[in-house]
Amino acid sequence: MKLSLKDIKAKLNAPRKIIKPAPEKFDNFVVGEINLEPYRVTDEVWLIPDYISEELEEKILNNGVYHQPESKWVRLRTRSLQLWGGDVTEDGLQNQEPLPKFLDIFAQRLFDERIFPYKPNHALINEYQPGQGIMPHTDGPAYYPLVATLCLGSVAVSQFWNMEPRSPAFSIILPQRSLLLWTGNPYYNMLHSIEDVPSDYIFTDSCGVFYTQTSAGELSRVLNYTGPTVPIDELIKECPICKEDLKVVNSLYRETRISITIRYVPLANRE
Ligand SMILES: O=C(O)CCC(=O)C(=O)O
Ligand SMILES: [Fe+2]
Structure with a gap:
Protein backbone atom coordinates (compact mmCIF):
# COMPACT_ATOMS: atom_id res chain seq x y z
CA MET A 1 0.00 0.00 0.00
CA LYS A 2 1.50 3.32 -1.03
CA LEU A 3 0.17 6.40 0.76
CA SER A 4 -0.10 9.71 -1.04
CA LEU A 5 1.08 12.91 0.61
CA LYS A 6 -2.59 13.78 1.16
CA ASP A 7 -3.12 10.50 3.01
CA ILE A 8 -0.02 11.06 5.13
CA LYS A 9 -1.11 14.56 6.09
CA ALA A 10 -4.64 13.34 6.84
CA LYS A 11 -3.18 10.64 9.08
CA LEU A 12 -0.91 13.03 10.93
CA ASN A 13 -3.68 15.61 11.33
CA ALA A 14 -6.46 13.21 12.29
CA PRO A 15 -7.77 13.63 15.82
CA ARG A 16 -5.93 11.19 18.03
CA LYS A 17 -7.11 9.59 21.16
CA ILE A 18 -4.42 9.48 23.79
CA ILE A 19 -3.90 5.97 25.02
CA LYS A 20 -2.45 5.84 28.49
CA PRO A 21 1.15 4.89 27.88
CA ALA A 22 1.99 1.47 29.24
CA PRO A 23 5.56 1.01 30.42
CA GLU A 24 7.41 -1.03 27.89
CA LYS A 25 10.44 -3.17 28.45
CA ASN A 189 9.91 22.05 -1.89
CA MET A 190 12.44 23.32 0.61
CA LEU A 191 16.04 22.77 1.57
CA HIS A 192 17.17 22.18 5.14
CA SER A 193 20.48 22.70 6.88
CA ILE A 194 22.29 22.87 10.19
CA GLU A 195 24.49 25.95 9.96
CA ASP A 196 28.18 25.45 10.68
CA VAL A 197 28.37 27.90 13.57
CA PRO A 198 29.64 27.39 17.15
CA SER A 199 26.51 28.99 18.60
CA ASP A 200 23.13 30.20 17.40
CA TYR A 201 22.11 33.69 18.49
CA ILE A 202 18.49 34.61 18.98
CA PHE A 203 17.52 38.15 17.99
CA THR A 204 14.37 40.12 18.57
CA ASP A 205 12.86 43.59 18.40
CA SER A 206 9.77 45.33 19.65
CA CYS A 207 7.57 43.43 17.15
CA GLY A 208 8.17 40.35 19.26
CA VAL A 209 9.43 38.32 16.32
CA PHE A 210 12.45 36.11 16.95
CA TYR A 211 15.23 35.44 14.45
CA THR A 212 18.26 33.26 14.12
CA GLN A 213 20.84 33.82 11.43
CA THR A 214 22.46 31.64 8.82
CA SER A 215 26.23 31.25 8.67
CA ALA A 216 26.20 33.97 5.98
CA GLY A 217 24.33 36.30 8.35
CA GLU A 218 20.89 36.16 6.72
CA LEU A 219 18.01 36.45 9.18
CA SER A 220 15.64 33.54 9.56
CA ARG A 221 12.44 33.72 11.56
CA VAL A 222 12.49 31.23 14.40
CA LEU A 223 9.11 29.64 15.03
CA ASN A 224 9.50 27.98 18.44
CA TYR A 225 11.63 30.22 20.66
CA THR A 226 10.44 30.32 24.29
CA GLY A 227 13.58 31.39 26.21
CA PRO A 228 14.67 34.69 27.80
CA THR A 229 13.73 37.94 26.07
CA VAL A 230 15.94 40.40 27.93
CA PRO A 231 18.48 41.94 25.52
CA ILE A 232 22.07 40.97 26.21
CA ASP A 233 23.59 42.76 23.24
CA GLU A 234 22.69 45.01 20.33
CA LEU A 235 23.15 43.93 16.78
CA ILE A 236 23.71 46.36 13.97
CA LYS A 237 21.08 44.73 11.89
CA GLU A 238 17.63 45.94 11.04
CA CYS A 239 14.39 44.18 11.82
CA PRO A 240 12.76 43.57 8.42
CA ILE A 241 9.34 44.40 9.90
CA CYS A 242 9.74 47.41 12.24
CA LYS A 243 13.19 48.52 11.03
CA GLU A 244 14.51 48.81 14.58
CA ASP A 245 17.91 47.51 15.55
CA LEU A 246 17.69 43.88 16.54
CA LYS A 247 18.81 42.85 20.01
CA VAL A 248 20.41 39.59 20.98
CA VAL A 249 18.42 37.85 23.73
CA ASN A 250 20.09 34.46 23.84
CA SER A 251 22.98 32.46 22.50
CA LEU A 252 22.60 28.72 22.17
CA TYR A 253 26.07 27.22 22.43
CA ARG A 254 26.65 24.03 20.52
O1 LIG B 1 21.45 16.66 11.85
C1 LIG B 1 20.33 17.01 11.51
O2 LIG B 1 19.50 17.44 12.31
C2 LIG B 1 19.93 16.94 10.06
C3 LIG B 1 20.64 15.90 9.26
C4 LIG B 1 20.20 15.85 7.83
O3 LIG B 1 19.48 16.68 7.36
C5 LIG B 1 20.65 14.75 6.96
O4 LIG B 1 21.53 13.98 7.37
O5 LIG B 1 20.11 14.62 5.85
FE1 LIG C 1 18.69 16.04 5.48
Whole structure:
Protein backbone atom coordinates (compact mmCIF):
# COMPACT_ATOMS: atom_id res chain seq x y z
CA MET A 1 0.00 0.00 0.00
CA LYS A 2 1.50 3.32 -1.03
CA LEU A 3 0.17 6.40 0.76
CA SER A 4 -0.10 9.71 -1.04
CA LEU A 5 1.08 12.91 0.61
CA LYS A 6 -2.59 13.78 1.16
CA ASP A 7 -3.12 10.50 3.01
CA ILE A 8 -0.02 11.06 5.13
CA LYS A 9 -1.11 14.56 6.09
CA ALA A 10 -4.64 13.34 6.84
CA LYS A 11 -3.18 10.64 9.08
CA LEU A 12 -0.91 13.03 10.93
CA ASN A 13 -3.68 15.61 11.33
CA ALA A 14 -6.46 13.21 12.29
CA PRO A 15 -7.77 13.63 15.82
CA ARG A 16 -5.93 11.19 18.03
CA LYS A 17 -7.11 9.59 21.16
CA ILE A 18 -4.42 9.48 23.79
CA ILE A 19 -3.90 5.97 25.02
CA LYS A 20 -2.45 5.84 28.49
CA PRO A 21 1.15 4.89 27.88
CA ALA A 22 1.99 1.47 29.24
CA PRO A 23 5.56 1.01 30.42
CA GLU A 24 7.41 -1.03 27.89
CA LYS A 25 10.44 -3.17 28.45
CA PHE A 26 12.92 -0.57 27.19
CA ASP A 27 13.22 1.98 29.95
CA ASN A 28 11.35 5.12 29.21
CA PHE A 29 10.08 4.07 25.84
CA VAL A 30 6.34 3.78 25.98
CA VAL A 31 3.81 2.46 23.55
CA GLY A 32 0.48 3.96 22.52
CA GLU A 33 -0.63 6.66 20.15
CA ILE A 34 0.71 10.11 20.74
CA ASN A 35 -1.30 13.30 20.36
CA LEU A 36 0.86 15.48 18.12
CA GLU A 37 -1.33 18.57 18.30
CA PRO A 38 0.42 20.21 21.28
CA TYR A 39 3.72 19.87 19.42
CA ARG A 40 2.68 21.45 16.14
CA VAL A 41 4.98 24.22 14.91
CA THR A 42 3.50 24.56 11.40
CA ASP A 43 1.00 22.53 9.36
CA GLU A 44 3.82 20.18 8.44
CA VAL A 45 6.39 20.43 11.24
CA TRP A 46 6.20 19.15 14.83
CA LEU A 47 8.74 19.42 17.64
CA ILE A 48 8.42 17.23 20.73
CA PRO A 49 10.71 18.44 23.53
CA ASP A 50 12.01 15.83 26.00
CA TYR A 51 11.04 12.94 23.73
CA ILE A 52 13.45 10.77 25.69
CA SER A 53 14.87 10.91 29.21
CA GLU A 54 18.45 11.85 30.11
CA GLU A 55 19.08 8.24 31.18
CA LEU A 56 17.98 6.89 27.83
CA GLU A 57 19.96 9.54 25.96
CA GLU A 58 23.06 8.49 27.85
CA LYS A 59 22.37 4.82 27.06
CA ILE A 60 21.73 5.42 23.37
CA LEU A 61 24.97 7.40 23.09
CA ASN A 62 27.29 5.24 25.18
CA ASN A 63 25.89 1.76 24.53
CA GLY A 64 24.74 2.45 20.98
CA VAL A 65 26.24 5.28 18.92
CA TYR A 66 29.69 5.32 20.58
CA HIS A 67 29.83 1.56 21.03
CA GLN A 68 30.50 0.90 17.33
CA PRO A 69 33.79 0.02 15.67
CA GLU A 70 35.61 2.88 13.96
CA SER A 71 34.86 1.15 10.63
CA LYS A 72 31.16 1.96 11.12
CA TRP A 73 31.89 5.69 11.04
CA VAL A 74 32.21 7.67 7.83
CA ARG A 75 34.40 10.67 8.64
CA LEU A 76 33.67 13.75 6.56
CA ARG A 77 35.33 17.13 6.90
CA THR A 78 32.16 18.72 8.21
CA ARG A 79 30.60 15.84 10.20
CA SER A 80 30.84 12.12 10.89
CA LEU A 81 28.08 9.66 10.11
CA GLN A 82 26.82 6.13 10.51
CA LEU A 83 24.31 4.51 8.17
CA TRP A 84 22.07 1.70 9.33
CA GLY A 85 19.41 -0.42 7.66
CA GLY A 86 20.82 -0.88 4.17
CA ASP A 87 21.70 1.10 1.07
CA VAL A 88 19.32 3.82 -0.06
CA THR A 89 19.22 3.71 -3.86
CA GLU A 90 17.03 5.30 -6.51
CA ASP A 91 15.06 2.07 -6.60
CA GLY A 92 14.58 1.85 -2.86
CA LEU A 93 16.35 0.04 -0.04
CA GLN A 94 18.90 -2.58 -1.03
CA ASN A 95 21.04 -4.93 1.07
CA GLN A 96 18.58 -4.44 3.88
CA GLU A 97 19.79 -5.32 7.36
CA PRO A 98 17.81 -5.09 10.58
CA LEU A 99 18.37 -2.01 12.71
CA PRO A 100 20.47 -2.66 15.83
CA LYS A 101 18.55 -2.73 19.09
CA PHE A 102 19.41 0.83 20.15
CA LEU A 103 17.79 2.11 16.94
CA ASP A 104 15.08 -0.51 16.64
CA ILE A 105 13.47 0.56 19.93
CA PHE A 106 13.17 4.06 18.50
CA ALA A 107 11.75 2.80 15.18
CA GLN A 108 9.28 0.60 17.07
CA ARG A 109 8.17 3.52 19.20
CA LEU A 110 7.56 5.76 16.17
CA PHE A 111 5.44 2.98 14.70
CA ASP A 112 3.59 2.27 17.98
CA GLU A 113 2.84 5.95 18.37
CA ARG A 114 1.24 5.86 14.89
CA ILE A 115 3.64 8.56 13.77
CA PHE A 116 4.83 6.28 10.95
CA PRO A 117 2.33 4.02 9.19
CA TYR A 118 5.20 1.60 8.47
CA LYS A 119 7.91 0.64 10.92
CA PRO A 120 10.94 2.76 10.00
CA ASN A 121 13.74 0.64 8.59
CA HIS A 122 16.58 3.08 8.03
CA ALA A 123 18.66 5.31 10.29
CA LEU A 124 21.27 7.97 9.66
CA ILE A 125 23.37 9.13 12.58
CA ASN A 126 25.28 12.41 12.26
CA GLU A 127 27.85 13.67 14.71
CA TYR A 128 28.71 17.37 14.61
CA GLN A 129 31.41 19.14 16.59
CA PRO A 130 30.65 22.76 17.55
CA GLY A 131 31.01 24.79 14.37
CA GLN A 132 30.18 21.86 12.09
CA GLY A 133 26.94 21.50 10.14
CA ILE A 134 25.28 20.26 7.01
CA MET A 135 24.74 22.47 3.95
CA PRO A 136 21.24 23.20 2.63
CA HIS A 137 19.97 20.09 0.82
CA THR A 138 16.93 17.93 0.17
CA ASP A 139 16.82 14.30 1.23
CA GLY A 140 15.66 13.02 -2.14
CA PRO A 141 12.82 10.87 -3.41
CA ALA A 142 13.87 7.43 -2.07
CA TYR A 143 12.45 8.01 1.40
CA TYR A 144 8.88 7.91 2.55
CA PRO A 145 8.39 11.68 2.99
CA LEU A 146 8.29 11.93 6.77
CA VAL A 147 11.49 12.72 8.65
CA ALA A 148 11.94 11.99 12.36
CA THR A 149 15.12 13.32 13.96
CA LEU A 150 16.18 12.80 17.54
CA CYS A 151 18.59 15.50 18.71
CA LEU A 152 21.10 14.34 21.31
CA GLY A 153 24.03 15.86 23.17
CA SER A 154 23.39 19.51 22.34
CA VAL A 155 20.88 22.06 21.22
CA ALA A 156 21.00 23.10 17.55
CA VAL A 157 18.88 25.00 15.05
CA SER A 158 17.39 23.51 11.90
CA GLN A 159 17.14 26.01 9.03
CA PHE A 160 14.56 25.56 6.29
CA TRP A 161 15.11 27.37 2.99
CA ASN A 162 13.04 28.41 0.00
CA MET A 163 14.64 26.96 -3.10
CA GLU A 164 14.52 29.52 -5.89
CA PRO A 165 15.83 32.02 -5.24
CA ARG A 166 17.42 30.46 -2.19
CA SER A 167 16.40 32.36 0.94
CA PRO A 168 15.83 31.41 4.58
CA ALA A 169 12.19 30.35 5.14
CA PHE A 170 12.08 29.63 8.88
CA SER A 171 14.12 28.01 11.60
CA ILE A 172 13.29 25.59 14.39
CA ILE A 173 15.22 25.27 17.63
CA LEU A 174 16.03 21.65 18.38
CA PRO A 175 16.50 21.25 22.12
CA GLN A 176 18.61 18.38 23.39
CA ARG A 177 16.51 15.15 23.56
CA SER A 178 13.78 16.57 21.31
CA LEU A 179 12.19 14.88 18.31
CA LEU A 180 11.63 16.87 15.11
CA LEU A 181 9.03 15.61 12.61
CA TRP A 182 8.38 17.12 9.20
CA THR A 183 6.72 16.27 5.94
CA GLY A 184 4.93 17.85 2.96
CA ASN A 185 6.09 21.15 1.55
CA PRO A 186 9.27 21.38 3.64
CA TYR A 187 10.13 17.87 2.45
CA TYR A 188 9.40 18.35 -1.23
CA ASN A 189 9.91 22.05 -1.89
CA MET A 190 12.44 23.32 0.61
CA LEU A 191 16.04 22.77 1.57
CA HIS A 192 17.17 22.18 5.14
CA SER A 193 20.48 22.70 6.88
CA ILE A 194 22.29 22.87 10.19
CA GLU A 195 24.49 25.95 9.96
CA ASP A 196 28.18 25.45 10.68
CA VAL A 197 28.37 27.90 13.57
CA PRO A 198 29.64 27.39 17.15
CA SER A 199 26.51 28.99 18.60
CA ASP A 200 23.13 30.20 17.40
CA TYR A 201 22.11 33.69 18.49
CA ILE A 202 18.49 34.61 18.98
CA PHE A 203 17.52 38.15 17.99
CA THR A 204 14.37 40.12 18.57
CA ASP A 205 12.86 43.59 18.40
CA SER A 206 9.77 45.33 19.65
CA CYS A 207 7.57 43.43 17.15
CA GLY A 208 8.17 40.35 19.26
CA VAL A 209 9.43 38.32 16.32
CA PHE A 210 12.45 36.11 16.95
CA TYR A 211 15.23 35.44 14.45
CA THR A 212 18.26 33.26 14.12
CA GLN A 213 20.84 33.82 11.43
CA THR A 214 22.46 31.64 8.82
CA SER A 215 26.23 31.25 8.67
CA ALA A 216 26.20 33.97 5.98
CA GLY A 217 24.33 36.30 8.35
CA GLU A 218 20.89 36.16 6.72
CA LEU A 219 18.01 36.45 9.18
CA SER A 220 15.64 33.54 9.56
CA ARG A 221 12.44 33.72 11.56
CA VAL A 222 12.49 31.23 14.40
CA LEU A 223 9.11 29.64 15.03
CA ASN A 224 9.50 27.98 18.44
CA TYR A 225 11.63 30.22 20.66
CA THR A 226 10.44 30.32 24.29
CA GLY A 227 13.58 31.39 26.21
CA PRO A 228 14.67 34.69 27.80
CA THR A 229 13.73 37.94 26.07
CA VAL A 230 15.94 40.40 27.93
CA PRO A 231 18.48 41.94 25.52
CA ILE A 232 22.07 40.97 26.21
CA ASP A 233 23.59 42.76 23.24
CA GLU A 234 22.69 45.01 20.33
CA LEU A 235 23.15 43.93 16.78
CA ILE A 236 23.71 46.36 13.97
CA LYS A 237 21.08 44.73 11.89
CA GLU A 238 17.63 45.94 11.04
CA CYS A 239 14.39 44.18 11.82
CA PRO A 240 12.76 43.57 8.42
CA ILE A 241 9.34 44.40 9.90
CA CYS A 242 9.74 47.41 12.24
CA LYS A 243 13.19 48.52 11.03
CA GLU A 244 14.51 48.81 14.58
CA ASP A 245 17.91 47.51 15.55
CA LEU A 246 17.69 43.88 16.54
CA LYS A 247 18.81 42.85 20.01
CA VAL A 248 20.41 39.59 20.98
CA VAL A 249 18.42 37.85 23.73
CA ASN A 250 20.09 34.46 23.84
CA SER A 251 22.98 32.46 22.50
CA LEU A 252 22.60 28.72 22.17
CA TYR A 253 26.07 27.22 22.43
CA ARG A 254 26.65 24.03 20.52
CA GLU A 255 28.31 21.06 22.07
CA THR A 256 29.04 17.80 20.30
CA ARG A 257 25.70 16.89 18.81
CA ILE A 258 24.37 13.56 17.62
CA SER A 259 21.29 13.53 15.42
CA ILE A 260 19.52 10.26 14.68
CA THR A 261 17.27 10.48 11.65
CA ILE A 262 14.94 7.55 11.32
CA ARG A 263 12.93 6.94 8.19
CA TYR A 264 11.12 4.41 6.13
CA VAL A 265 12.54 3.51 2.74
CA PRO A 266 10.39 1.26 0.53
CA LEU A 267 12.27 -1.90 -0.39
CA ALA A 268 13.70 -2.16 -3.91
CA ASN A 269 11.67 -4.41 -6.23
CA ARG A 270 8.79 -4.52 -3.83
CA GLU A 271 5.43 -5.45 -5.40
O1 LIG B 1 21.45 16.66 11.85
C1 LIG B 1 20.33 17.01 11.51
O2 LIG B 1 19.50 17.44 12.31
C2 LIG B 1 19.93 16.94 10.06
C3 LIG B 1 20.64 15.90 9.26
C4 LIG B 1 20.20 15.85 7.83
O3 LIG B 1 19.48 16.68 7.36
C5 LIG B 1 20.65 14.75 6.96
O4 LIG B 1 21.53 13.98 7.37
O5 LIG B 1 20.11 14.62 5.85
FE1 LIG C 1 18.69 16.04 5.48
